[in-house]
Amino acid sequence: MTGPTSPISQDVLLGVEQLSKSFGNVRALRDISLWLPRGQITALVGDNGAGKSTLVRVLSGVHQPDHGRVTFAGQPVRFADPQAARLAGIETVHQNLALVDELTVWQNLFLNRELVRRLGPFAVLDRGAMQVKAREMLARLSVNVPPVRAKVQRLSGGQRQAVAIARAAGWGSKLVIMDEPTAALGVQETARVEELIAGLRAEGMTILLISHNFEQVLRLADRVWVLRSGALAGGRLTTETTGEELVGLVTGAIAG
Numbered sequence: 001m002t003g004p005t006s007p008i009s010q011d012v013l014l015g016v017e018q019l020s021k022s023f024g025n026v027r028a029l030r031d032i033s034l035w036l037p038r039g040q041i042t043a044l045v046g047d048n049g050a051g052k053s054t055l056v057r058v059l060s061g062v063h064q065p066d067h068g069r070v071t072f073a074g075q076p077v078r079f080a081d082p083q084a085a086r087l088a089g090i091e092t093v094h095q096n097l098a099l100v101d102e103l104t105v106w107q108n109l110f111l112n113r114e115l116v117r118r119l120g121p122f123a124v125l126d127r128g129a130m131q132v133k134a135r136e137m138l139a140r141l142s143v144n145v146p147p148v149r150a151k152v153q154r155l156s157g158g159q160r161q162a163v164a165i166a167r168a169a170g171w172g173s174k175l176v177i178m179d180e181p182t183a184a185l186g187v188q189e190t191a192r193v194e195e196l197i198a199g200l201r202a203e204g205m206t207i208l209l210i211s212h213n214f215e216q217v218l219r220l221a222d223r224v225w226v227l228r229s230g231a232l233a234g235g236r237l238t239t240e241t242t243g244e245e246l247v248g249l250v251t252g253a254i255a256g
């Protein structure tokens, strides 16, 4: 297998073996094998159409692979839908963030996970408890957002990203997949979101980071896998590669 350091001696959280996925005649993923070490940030890079989103969708239960195997926490897994992936501990922050603008920060954090309390024979939403917990979730990540009662539509792009990441990381998840988390952000907000991601890693979270920004990959990630035309073009430890080499692997100027 091409890639940085043998997985045998490593604590691997997620492994992908010879994974393939086609859409009609398009072979979006061809025999991909790679792994994500526990507690590290692993980046996935590649040109447009290289297969990054398809791999993310397979890992998050949106697509099922045609061939190959995924193991998670030592067990073979096959997720029938995104809910199954979530239950296993894989949370994905998609580019559209899936936040509801008209709802508040705390309502978004608890979307589909609302806390209820008993009131006589009735179950009612425990708004107070959810607001307290929402503040704790954000404080834990040192995220500087407006009050949890603010509507999400009032937030900046970076704050929205932070809420989406807090939601993904806040439910006992084992792996957070982030699809281009800073693509739409300015320099300062990018720096804040990168701090947040680094903070999650410091807490022991395993992260898969999809990014077109090689400088960001080299700054944040421990290792990087490169996809080209649906195939694995190579893998590197970020301490042992350069932006130039990554460009070469992405374009095919350098063989993996």
Ligand SMILES: Nc1ncnc2c1ncn2[C@@H]1O[C@H](COP(=O)(O)OP(=O)(O)OP(=O)(O)O)[C@@H](O)[C@H]1O
Binding pocket: 023, 026, 027, 028, 046, 047, 048, 049, 050, 051, 052, 053, 054, 055
């Ligand atoms: N649902 C689909 N139906 C048909 N073809 C698809 C589908 N999803 C992806 N593809 C095709 O699979 C290939 C890989 O696409 P994918 O979106 O995974 O690439 P990507 O690396 O994420 O690109 P980008 O950086 O542009 O998002 C492309 O040729 C794409 O057109």
